[in-house]
Amino acid sequence: MTDFINELQLKIERLEDEINFKNGLISILSHDSKELFGTFLWLIEELEQKTLSEEDFFKLLPQVKRDAQKNLQTTQDSIAWLKTQYGEFKIKPVKIMVMDLFHYLEEKYAAKLNEKNIKFYFKGDHNAFLTSDRMLLEYVLDKIFNNAVKYTFPGQDIYLQSITEDDEVILSVIDFGTGIHEKYLPTIYNHGNPIFLGTAGEKGVGLSLKIVKNFISLLNGNIQIISTENKGTTVSLFLHKFIE
Numbered sequence: 001m002t003d004f005i006n007e008l009q010l011k012i013e014r015l016e017d018e019i020n021f022k023n024g025l026i027s028i029l030s031h032d033s034k035e036l037f038g039t040f041l042w043l044i045e046e047l048e049q050k051t052l053s054e055e056d057f058f059k060l061l062p063q064v065k066r067d068a069q070k071n072l073q074t075t076q077d078s079i080a081w082l083k084t085q086y087g088e089f090k091i092k093p094v095k096i097m098v099m100d101l102f103h104y105l106e107e108k109y110a111a112k113l114n115e116k117n118i119k120f121y122f123k124g125d126h127n128a129f130l131t132s133d134r135m136l137l138e139y140v141l142d143k144i145f146n147n148a149v150k151y152t153f154p155g156q157d158i159y160l161q162s163i164t165e166d167d168e169v170i171l172s173v174i175d176f177g178t179g180i181h182e183k184y185l186p187t188i189y190n191h192g193n194p195i196f197l198g199t200a201g202e203k204g205v206g207l208s209l210k211i212v213k214n215f216i217s218l219l220n221g222n223i224q225i226i227s228t229e230n231k232g233t234t235v236s237l238f239l240h241k242f243i244e
Contacts, residue, residue, distance in 0.1 A: 098171065105145045109145065157176065179229040
């Protein structure tokens, strides 16, 4: 009877987490869309009524661009998550070389790394591999690495580290950036946390890590975040080397 109650309690907690996640997602999409389109309309109306000069209009465009980029990221994250929620979604395990993941990130973020003069290195066995769903794993690493670049100071290094222990592969993205204050770590996956600007003024949406955790659960893995303010962050993914 006790086991049944415990199992039921776990199911209730998982359902509550899913409901909170979905409500938070809807809230973010609704708020950001209203904010972005409201800003666009205000700028156009002010320009039409000549209460805003063309000079001031163009001065505001960089901020509008940053907001648009942030909202585009929110939409892309939401679409990626929605693909796992409808229909008969199943993970598609394939053999993935860890070095391929490193080169994927290296190529995708070449411009941003160059812009901040950040060096990206690999640590570990160059022949390491795991069997996982490539789409989900690349999404997870993409979002983690994006945060690493965002919060790393110019001229610093970022590492992708791979450690194989028996049938488990531990992938870690290690940066030496702004880090996270310890008071925020326990609730890092919750909605409503403050959004911090990157070292070059980049603005996040506070959504990616929540989807990352959801995707890692689909892969039957775990995620661990160790961070110290002003010293950096290490995000580790604990993944089974083989999954069925």
